[in-house]
Amino acid sequence: MSISSEKGSSTILIVDDNPADVRLIKEAFFEIGKSPELMAVHSGNDAMAFLRRTGKWANATRPDLIILDIGLPGVQGGDVLSMIKSDSSLLTIPVIMFTNSSNTDDIITSYSNHANGYIVKPISFEDYIVTIRAIEAFWLQTVTLPN
Amino acid sequence: MSMFLTRDRLNILIIEDNEGDIRLIEEAFQELDRTLSLNVVVNGEDAISYLKKEGQWSAALRPDIILLDLNLPGIGGGEVLSYIKKDKNLRAIPVIILSNSSRNEDIAASYQACASCYIVKPLTFQDYINMMKVIEQFWFNTVILPN
Incomplete structure (x- = not known):
């Protein structure tokens, strides 16, 4: 099924304050049998510290x-997006x-600030599996990511 | 399969000069079980005219998503991408780069210019079909596109 060659272990940063969603x-x-390295932080400040490798994330x-x-x-997710993209x-x-919001303004603002996709969080675990499978197949198997 | 509203009439703009690739893209889309509006322009000048709704494209529909080749005659795909992402009315439209190039410079420059993603063109028709199914599952069934 894979179009490009199977990548090694990819790293995904999850930025979400809800431990249940993480x-x-x-x-x-795990359910789809894929095991990228999954890192999680729970606030916008921690996300930027992780990405900028400051404090306890110096070796992130x-x-x-x-x-x-x-x-x-x-710091809200929209602001984190703007900081990353600038x-x-x-x-x-x-x-x-990856949000509970289906507010049109949030969707348009996110894409205008160069989000690479906008997904409304699924309700059931079964739908989480469908969503994560779509993310994995597209981003980790089909797309060529930057080095 | 999808947990979200299925979009049956997505408008897709294909910016591609190679007739063989256009045919493969169109035929692979036709393998999907959904009705799509596929619009093709064959160079960068026409792409910008289409998006500006100039001349013969005065009644053109705003694309929900764009597939963009990099290697185009005249205005190149990279310039078309920059034009889209600098225009406040167009920049929310996701742009998938679909290119023969696997050069790191092309990949990095595309992400820096805020392409949604970068895909190296498949070699076989079966791989085109596989790619379109993955694109469909992520972009048409999972993601909420900007309206």
Whole structure:
């Protein structure tokens, strides 16, 4: 099924303050038999510290893909997106918005700020599996990611 | 399969000068079980005219998503991408780069210019079909596209 060659272990940064949603993402990857390295942070400030390798994230791996919630404590996901896409050293990392919001303004603003996709969080675990399978097949098997 | 509303009349703009590739893309899309509106322009000048709704494209529909080749006669695909992503009315439209090039420079430049993603063209028709199914599952069934 794979179009491009199977990548080695990819790293995905999950930015989500809801531990249950992080767990569902991780369990869905397990369920489809794929095991990218999954890192999670729970706030916008921590996301930027991770990406800029400051403080306790000095040795953090640069992620191949970011899954970003919008409703975060402190710095909001939309602001995190803007910071990533206006930072020349980070802007090439694809960012998929993953949110409870289906608000049209959030959708348009995210794409206008160069989100690489916008997904409304599924309700059931079964739908999480469908969503994570689509993300994995597209971003980790089909697309050529930047180095 | 999809947990979201299925979009039956997505409008796709294909910017591609190679007749063989256009045919493969169109035929692979036809293998999908959905009705799509496929519009093709064969060079960068026509792509920009289409998006500006100039001349023969005055009644053109705004694309929901764009497939863009890099190697085009005249205005290149990279310039078309930059034009789209700098225009406040167009920049929210996702642009999938579909190119023969696997050069790191082309991949990095495309992500830096805010392409949604970069795909190296498949070699066989079966791989085109596989690619379109993965594109469909992510972009048409999972993601919420900007309206």
